[in-house]
Every structure is written in structure tokens, then in C-alpha cells.
Amino acid sequence: MGTHVIKMPDIGEGIAEVELAQWHVKVGDLVVEDQVLADVMTDKAMVDIPSPVHGKVLSLGGQPGEVMAVGSILISIEVEGAGNLKASDQLVKEPAPIKEAAPAVAAPKVEAAPVLESKPAAACRPAPQAPVARDADERPLASPAVRKHALDLGIQLRLVQGSGPAGRILHEDLDAYLAQGTQNARSGSAPSGYAERHDEEQIPVIGMRRKIAQRMQEATQRAAHFSYVEEIDVTAVEELRAHLNEKYGATRGKLTLLPFLVRALVVALRDFPQINARYDDEAQVITRHGAVHVGVATQSDVGLMVPVVRHAEARSLWDSAAEIARLATAARSGKAARDELSGSTITLTSLGALGGIVSTPVLNLPEVAIVGVNKIVERPMVIKGQIVVRKMMNLSSSFDHRVVDGMDAALFIQAIRGLLEQPASLFVE
Known part of the structure; x- marks a missing residue:
């Protein structure tokens, strides 16, 4: 019998260290080739580490949440034959077997995990x-x-x-x-619902939750946030959406409001290129993008993720709708690739029916703008001296004041308002 040592691989992108997010095995487990041993997290996504051999787990090289250098020993496996343990590896002190800690959350995988048989x-x-x-x-x-x-x-x-x-x-x-x-x-043996509780639970902030926390803290510390809220009458665009779904829903798919918002962003940004931008504050360089890559904030079991609808400027309503649905499904199932979670130039965030009246979204650095969508409510409005019921919605958006002036932000949101209140203008070239 020999020992096969698996080291933390070089994942690329110049990464020197990664976070060990989750073990899928423990000491003493028998593993087979291509079985996923662990998940490690880079700044962008979660990556599977598969086993290249059959064997028995001898030791684990770290605890979930630990940051490990590329090239350090990740796991040792007992195998038939000589194994791959070299003299240089023997000089490295093997970590003692560790107790399995509570695993971190599953998140977007880059390499395909083995297919498991599903059961009802x-x-x-x-x-x-x-x-x-x-x-x-x-x-x-x-x-x-x-x-x-x-x-x-x-x-x-x-x-x-x-x-x-x-x-x-x-x-x-x-x-x-x-x-x-x-x-x-x-049977009368259940405890009272008014009984005192003294339990508590400590949850390590590791994996995706740690990355989210770091990015939110960095965004609020580095960018000069300011928010702008505008009320929009979405009655007309909702009527158009209902008409299109009735006529084309069976063949082209149902449309939500999000594709219309994406289209409004694309059209409005033509006159406000300084908002479709990314700011490298270390290099003091603002990059304005012609392409509109819209990040769509998506809630998943592991926290907030932002998959990217690339080249929204070249997509129809149905193309945008299909891509949004595909990316949301990939993010929530943990199958979004790294390049699907990076590269956005502006972000759209919505809590749907839970959108509340107003919010103050946090920028997705290094972007300089994020457009937040609140819920739609029916309210009485005065139009031409008459009280009528209209569908109203607020846009709560945040900007980086280091790059975007308040007047430009207000005009930008007003442009989106005009496009949504007169939805035919979304398609006039």
C-alpha cells in the first residue's frame, strides 16, 4: 500500500491561495476516482476538487473556512501500489486527522460533479x-x-x-x-409553545457567506454611495406585457417585467455612458463600456449571487427573458460557471413581490450604478383632473458619487421612467 497526496491545485487567474469551503469526505472514507472530495472557493466561484485515484482517506489538510496556499497538501489517500508521496512531500508535516466540521454551503461549481441517481x-x-x-x-x-x-x-x-x-x-x-x-x-405530549428557550447556535462565516460579507463591506467602505428613488407608473408596460404573453406566451415563453427593465437600461444608457462603467479606484481609471452586461442579483440558498446577462444591448425581450431564467436556475442550483458570475457593467436587483416601498441597494463594485426594483402596487392617482387607479412602482437606485453626479443619476432614472411609462419608445430606433 502507498500514499497518494493531493495538493491544492493552481486554479489559474494568478490565484495564490483559496479558501477551503467544504469537505465531502472524512478520514476513513473509501473514495473512487472522480469523486468530489472538497469544494474550494476563489474570489469568483466555488471549484470542485475530484479524486484522481481509488483509495481510503488518511488525513485532511484543513478545516472548512481555512485559507490554503496553492501547492499545500489538501488530502492524503491510501492507495494500492506505491502512491505518489515524494521525499519532498515527506518533509511536510502531515496535519493530524481532523473532526469533520459543519460543512460550508454548496455554491456554483466549475467542474461537473458526478451524476447521482435521483429518487422520487x-x-x-x-x-x-x-x-x-x-x-x-x-x-x-x-x-x-x-x-x-x-x-x-x-x-x-x-x-x-x-x-x-x-x-x-x-x-x-x-x-x-x-x-x-x-x-x-x-396524544397530548407536545411541549407548550410558550416554553422558555435557551438554545443558541454559532454559525461560522465561511465560504460564500464570507465572500458576500467581504464584498458588501468593501463596497460600503470604498464607494461614495448615494441613492435616488423615483416613482413610475407601470400600468402601460404591464398591459403590454400581458398582451404579449397572451399572444406569444405559448410559443416564445412568458415575460416578466425584468426583460422590459433590461431593455430600458440599454436604451437609457446610450445617453449616459458614464453610468455604464467600472471604476478602478487604485489605478484611478474609469472604463466606460459600449456593451451592456447586466448583472441580475439572484437570491440562492447560499446567499446573494449576481449572474450576468451579457450583451443585453443585442437581445430581444424573449432572448433576455430566457437568459435571465437560465442564469437564475444555474445560480440557485449551484451550477453557474465563473465567467457567468463576473464582468457585469451595471446591476439590476429586485425582490419581486417582497420589494417593499423603498430600498438602498449596495453597489456591486467596481460598477458605479445599481438599479433596484420595488414591488408594484395599485394606487389612486390624479391624471388630467380625474382620480384613476394605476399600477405604481418605485425604482430605488444607488450610484458611486465619485464617478456619477447627482444630476446625471436623476436624469438617468427619469429616462428609464419615460421609457417604461411609454413602452413603445423602448423599441423605437
Whole structure:
């Protein structure tokens, strides 16, 4: 038997170190060739590290959240034959086997993960279960999404039996726990909903959540944010959207408001090139872009991601709609590639029906503008002396005052307002 050492690979782009985000194996596991061992995170995306060999895991080279240098030992695997352990590797002190920590979140992968056989949800759902006894300081295995779901439901994870690999708690396990609680309630054994709670949970800020936190902090510290809010009457554009969906929805697909907003950005930016720009504040250089690469902020289980609709200026409404849907699906499923998550020149962010009345979005550096969309509400408005019901929506947008003057920002949003209130002008060349 020999030892095969896998080192942190050179992912490219001049990266010297990466963050170890998640282990998919633990010491003692048997692994096969091409099985994903770990996820590591660069500044742009998550990358799978597959196994090049069959064997047994001897040691892991770091904890989730640890920043590791390219070339450092990531994992050691016992293999048949001599292995690849060299004299130079033997001089490196092997890390002691570590306890598996709570894994970081899954995020966009660059290399394709092995295809797993899927099962119907009903077949995978565990049976109702009784509470599990764990020590108060024992941290059960669960993804951040499952932890948040449990918190929302008021479930203590240490009481839940996990049915996933290595006892990992899945969403289905929470359902089974609730089902057991319902049975207990019917028998009169459920605890009171007014009982005191003293549990608490510490969640390491690692992986994608760490990157989001760093980028938000950097954006607020480096850019001179200012926000501008304008009210828009979207009655006409919503009527046009409904008409197009009725006539072409079955053959071309349904349109949301987002493709119209993308089109309005494209047209308005022709007169405001200083807003379709990226600012390198270290080099003191502003780059204005002819191409409009629109980042569309997308919420996923691992946090906020911004996939990019490239060359929006060359896309029709339906082309934009299809690309937005494709990118959103890729981001939420963790399959967006690195180049799909970078290179935007302006960002569009929307919370849909939860958009509230007003917001103050944070810039997606090094861009100098972000356009925020609030929810649509019906309100009485006075038009030509008559009170009529109209569909109204606010745009809450932020700009980098180092690059964009207040007057230009206001005129830009007013231009978008004019285009959306007279939607035929979106298509006049």
C-alpha cells in the first residue's frame, strides 16, 4: 500500500491561495476516482476538487473556512501500489486527522460533479422519528439552508435524527421531526409553545457567506454611495406585457417585467455612458463600456449571487427573458460557471413581490450604478383632473458619487421612467 497526496491545485487567474469551503469526505472514507472530495472557493466561484485515484482517506489538510496556499497538501489517500508521496512531500508535516466540521454551503461549481441517481421525493423521505439525544455542545451536520429552516421552525437540530451521509440532517428530516411532533400533540405530549428557550447556535462565516460579507463591506467602505428613488407608473408596460404573453406566451415563453427593465437600461444608457462603467479606484481609471452586461442579483440558498446577462444591448425581450431564467436556475442550483458570475457593467436587483416601498441597494463594485426594483402596487392617482387607479412602482437606485453626479443619476432614472411609462419608445430606433 502507498500514499497518494493531493495538493491544492493552481486554479489559474494568478490565484495564490483559496479558501477551503467544504469537505465531502472524512478520514476513513473509501473514495473512487472522480469523486468530489472538497469544494474550494476563489474570489469568483466555488471549484470542485475530484479524486484522481481509488483509495481510503488518511488525513485532511484543513478545516472548512481555512485559507490554503496553492501547492499545500489538501488530502492524503491510501492507495494500492506505491502512491505518489515524494521525499519532498515527506518533509511536510502531515496535519493530524481532523473532526469533520459543519460543512460550508454548496455554491456554483466549475467542474461537473458526478451524476447521482435521483429518487422520487416520497421515496427519500424518512419516517417520523423520535428526538435524538445529543450533548449540548455537539454540532450536528447540516447545511446552512437546513439550519435556517430549522431556526424558522423553532427546531433544535441536536434533537433531529439525520438521514444523510454521515448522519447529516436534511430538509426531509425536519419534516419527519415535525410529523412526529404533530403525533405527540395529538396524544397530548407536545411541549407548550410558550416554553422558555435557551438554545443558541454559532454559525461560522465561511465560504460564500464570507465572500458576500467581504464584498458588501468593501463596497460600503470604498464607494461614495448615494441613492435616488423615483416613482413610475407601470400600468402601460404591464398591459403590454400581458398582451404579449397572451399572444406569444405559448410559443416564445412568458415575460416578466425584468426583460422590459433590461431593455430600458440599454436604451437609457446610450445617453449616459458614464453610468455604464467600472471604476478602478487604485489605478484611478474609469472604463466606460459600449456593451451592456447586466448583472441580475439572484437570491440562492447560499446567499446573494449576481449572474450576468451579457450583451443585453443585442437581445430581444424573449432572448433576455430566457437568459435571465437560465442564469437564475444555474445560480440557485449551484451550477453557474465563473465567467457567468463576473464582468457585469451595471446591476439590476429586485425582490419581486417582497420589494417593499423603498430600498438602498449596495453597489456591486467596481460598477458605479445599481438599479433596484420595488414591488408594484395599485394606487389612486390624479391624471388630467380625474382620480384613476394605476399600477405604481418605485425604482430605488444607488450610484458611486465619485464617478456619477447627482444630476446625471436623476436624469438617468427619469429616462428609464419615460421609457417604461411609454413602452413603445423602448423599441423605437
